Amino acid sequence: MFTELSKLPSVDKLLQQPDLSRLIKIHSQPLVVESCRATLAEIRQQVLGGQVAPPLEQVVMAVVARLATVICPSLQPVINATGVIIHTNLGRAMLSQRAQEAMQQVSMSYSNLEYDLQAGERGSRYVHAADLLCQLTGAEDAVVVNNNAAAVILALTVLAKNSDVLISRGQLIEIGGGFRIPDIMAQSGARLREVGTTNRTYQHDFADALSHTETGLILSVHHSNYQIIGFTTEPTLAELVEVGQKYNVPVMQDLGSGTLLDTAPFGLAHEPTIQESLAAGVDLVTASGDKLLGGPQAGLILGQATSIARLRHHPLIRALRVDKITLAALQATLLAYLENKAITEIPVWQMIAAPIAQLAQRVEAWRRAISANNMQLQIKESRSTIGGGSLPGQTLPTVALTITTDSVNDLARQLRQATPPVIARIESQQLWLDPRTVLPAQDHLLIEVLNRCSIQRVKT
Ligand SMILES: *Cc1c(COP(=O)(O)O)cnc(C)c1O
Numbered sequence: 432m433f434t435e436l437s438k439l440p441s442v443d444k445l446l447q448q449p450d451l452s453r454l455i456k457i458h459s460q461p462l463v464v465e466s467c468r469a470t471l472a473e474i475r476q477q478v479l480g481g482q483v484a485p486p487l488e489q490v491v492m493a494v495v496a497r498l499a500t501v502i503c504p505s506l507q508p509v510i511n512a513t514g515v516i517i518h519t520n521l522g523r524a525m526l527s528q529r530a531q532e533a534m535q536q537v538s539m540s541y542s543n544l545e546y547d548l549q550a551g552e553r554g555s556r557y558v559h560a561a562d563l564l565c566q567l568t569g570a571e572d573a574v575v576v577n578n579n580a581a582a583v584i585l586a587l588t589v590l591a592k593n594s595d596v597l598i599s600r601g602q603l604i605e606i607g608g609g610f611r612i613p614d615i616m617a618q619s620g621a622r623l624r625e626v627g628t629t630n631r632t633y634q635h636d637f638a639d640a641l642s643h644t645e646t647g648l649i650l651s652v653h654h655s656n657y658q659i660i661g662f663t664t665e666p667t668l669a670e671l672v673e674v675g676q677k678y679n680v681p682v683m684q685d686l687g688s689g690t691l692l693d694t695a696p697f698g699l700a701h702e703p704t705i706q707e708s709l710a711a712g713v714d715l716v717t718a719s720g721d722k723l724l725g726g727p728q729a730g731l732i733l734g735q736a737t738s739i740a741r742l743r744h745h746p747l748i749r750a751l752r753v754d755k756i757t758l759a760a761l762q763a764t765l766l767a768y769l770e771n772k773a774i775t776e777i778p779v780w781q782m783i784a785a786p787i788a789q790l791a792q793r794v795e796a797w798r799r800a801i802s803a804n805n806m807q808l809q810i811k812e813s814r815s816t817i818g819g820g821s822l823p824g825q826t827l828p829t830v831a832l833t834i835t836t837d838s839v840n841d842l843a844r845q846l847r848q849a850t851p852p853v854i855a856r857i858e859s860q861q862l863w864l865d866p867r868t869v870l871p872a873q874d875h876l877l878i879e880v881l882n883r884c885s886i887q888r889v890k891t
Contacts, residue, residue, distance in 0.1 A: 438484035439474060442467045448491050458502060466498040509852040510873050514829060514865030516782045517819025519607050521854060523721040525778040526760055530726065533763035534756045544755045557743055559758045563765040567691055568706045570733035574743050575761060580610050581751040582717040582730030583685050587619035589745050590681065590738065594647025597640050599632040600625045601659055602652040606820050612652055630663045634670040641678040649675050653687040655820035672712040681714035688821030689718020689731060691768050697783050699825045705733060714738050722819040725779035726764035727757045782867050791830040793866045793874060798832055800878045804885045807835040815867040834862040842884065849880040
């Protein structure tokens, strides 16, 4: 065993190998030395376990492979072939070209982030994007924070700390990532008071509760990723506002998905818009920037000027503050709406609006370009989903490429581990690839990855 160990190269010997001295020039000596040490330590354990010492070339290859994993950033682009448009695990909304350019410009230069160019003195970052939001929605004022969860915490803290907040029992939702309304409420120091029943709640339930308690706020929360079907009733927002006004209690709505466009023309159920919430007379409405809005991660708070001013001056906002790159992307995204170009410019809407004939054409091109070793390719009708906690249960017709092979799970793993990773759906023992969520510019990459996997499957 010790003679086997003595056959292993030293770190110095490894560093002299042409492949590795080339990598030193690119990635610096310490990084390569560390990879050599770690690789040798691992091989030494294997030899002590009874394996024979690998030849020098094999050790070099192992060092190169280890270095590749070290320098490869863990966060990387993937191809989303799942057909879920706002896929929270895959980064939600992709940004428009215009938003990307705006981010680049503001990140490569100083900016007037907190500088008032007219007055020549300190300004506020919260003015950026606010005017655009007001123009688009009719809000009196608006403020942007880091995400919608932050928006809800801030608004509840400012409007309802130490007071009762009324909410329909059916709206005590949990969405992904640990966002649970009762917990958020507790964090903000508001006291949750459930109203009505799980499936049915009426305006008069709120009126009863309001006449009995010291209520600070009525909260309405979008059901997000679940549906109540069957025997159900919920008061409309206008009814909540009406009863709130009677008792002088403001209403806040957490919309989540936060669309500015009507979803009905795309064959989807109507998703409540930010404009509608405001028109119904809510005090504040909160929404995500990276769901149906199709912009960067952000929390938008819109509504009454007096309430927004209170939020803007609360100390908590400092901890939730939005980054300049986000503001740049958000402004560019909002501008597309203002110019009526959202459907052609913003990827989320391009995907929602993609004509089925176009999807069919692309998927047919995939099928022709993929060499089907040990795999059977078929084109089948399927459904894409919106995701991101908007439009639960709503789908769009699509055309998918299905792959039948002896081990679908193996193929799915191969695709996930490819460069770039391709994420697909497994259903009925088949792999489903939906073109709706694959950017047309990524088609050739998807085909390349599938062909590589296909060849590997013949070899193994
Ligand atoms: C998505 C969602 C949130 C959280 O928004 P983030 O931007 O992810 O923080 C809050 N409330 C509702 C109803 C949502 O759908």
